[in-house]
Amino acid sequence: MGIVERKEREREEMRKLILEAAQKLFLANGYEKVSIRNIADEIEYSPATIYLYYKDKNELFFALHQAAFTKLIQEFAPIAQIENPFDKLVEMGRLYLKFAVANPELYDLMFIMTAPIDTLDCRNDVWEDGHHAFLVLQNVVQACIDMGLLKHNDAEQASLMIWSMVHGIVALFLRRRLSMFGDDRVIPLMEESFLLFIKTLETGL
């Protein structure tokens, strides 16, 4: 009686098929131009079918947002090799920036768009992916404090400040609020601002 197991498996495959089609269209055209009908066309099913596997578009976006988090975490793997926690912190920031610039749509989905978060809100769920990622940062900051590399002793506060700065520059860039600096200067300026921030952590501005 392996039928229910097979059904379960088929169901998961269908969810994956939808998700990957959505991801493909999403990365190719940007999230604004991805409609349920587009995705349905892509996988050669009716639009209504998608609703048998995902409650609504927000839930689909939430699943995409989760996939983006696993990608970010993968790209963070190399930092485990770094001994010094402050160097680790700096490299985390650099990789975070790099990820955002290389995957603007994914970053948007993870940290700017409200769509994925809306499903959490209406399910009274917590944002586990985000919380987990924040705790990774907080642990590194705590390690810095423990080794006397940072004098401020509240790791949570310090982590929020650091995340805010890095997110800030990325968010301004992705939502085209740095256009006044000119297209050719923006990316270098972002990097310089990040480096200046690191220097400021060490010795003040």
Added chain:
Amino acid sequence: MGIVERKEREREEMRKLILEAAQKLFLANGYEKVSIRNIADEIEYSPATIYLYYKDKNELFFALHQAAFTKLIQEFAPIAQIENPFDKLVEMGRLYLKFAVANPELYDLMFIMTAPIDTLDCRNDVWEDGHHAFLVLQNVVQACIDMGLLKHNDAEQASLMIWSMVHGIVALFLRRRLSMFGDDRVIPLMEESFLLFIKTLETGL
């Protein structure tokens, strides 16, 4: 022959009527639920009429975004009284944060939504409102440098770093990425993070 003048005046009044109706609905229901038809209903005109005064929805959003900037600048007026440029900088940050928390939809329109910026892009225009606001910050930072209150000597870089941090915390909050801290802790945490940032500017983290 004051007819063309009167017509011009009536045109401006109509633009204002549309803008204020849009603003009202916008602040009451959030931008996602404001449609051209809603606005048309509000002012008791046909939806098509709105297109005689604004090219498209983005242009209307751009006009709203401009109005929000004049509001922000108004709220920044008191900082002119402050002598010490570093105190000025701190107060600017505080007012910026306050504005964002008090007017989340306006802040979103100014610094997060892409809609208003899209009209600039397709007109090959520059973001004057944003650039002007940034220069206000940059001037204060430059004054700090000139008085030896900040040691880093590139005011543009330093300003971008400061703006990024403050925008970052606001953007994370407005897009509900700080939910893990609990509704009651978020606002205090934001303020603490900001104060920690100021302290970091002075002496490092």
Added chain:
DNA sequence: CAAACTTACTGAACAGTGTTTAGCAAACAA
């Protein structure tokens, strides 16, 4: 004043959106 022209506005349509539902055919269980 009447005719010609201009302007301001609108009803209706177009092409799209997310989402729901009734119904149908195939797969399964009895």
Added chain:
DNA sequence: TTGTTTGCTAAACACTGTTCAGTAAGTTTG
């Protein structure tokens, strides 16, 4: 071979932004 469940879809609903032909009023001209 029945009866039941499952997977899927066509069609519709209620929206969205936007365009355009047509109308009625305002304005200018003869």
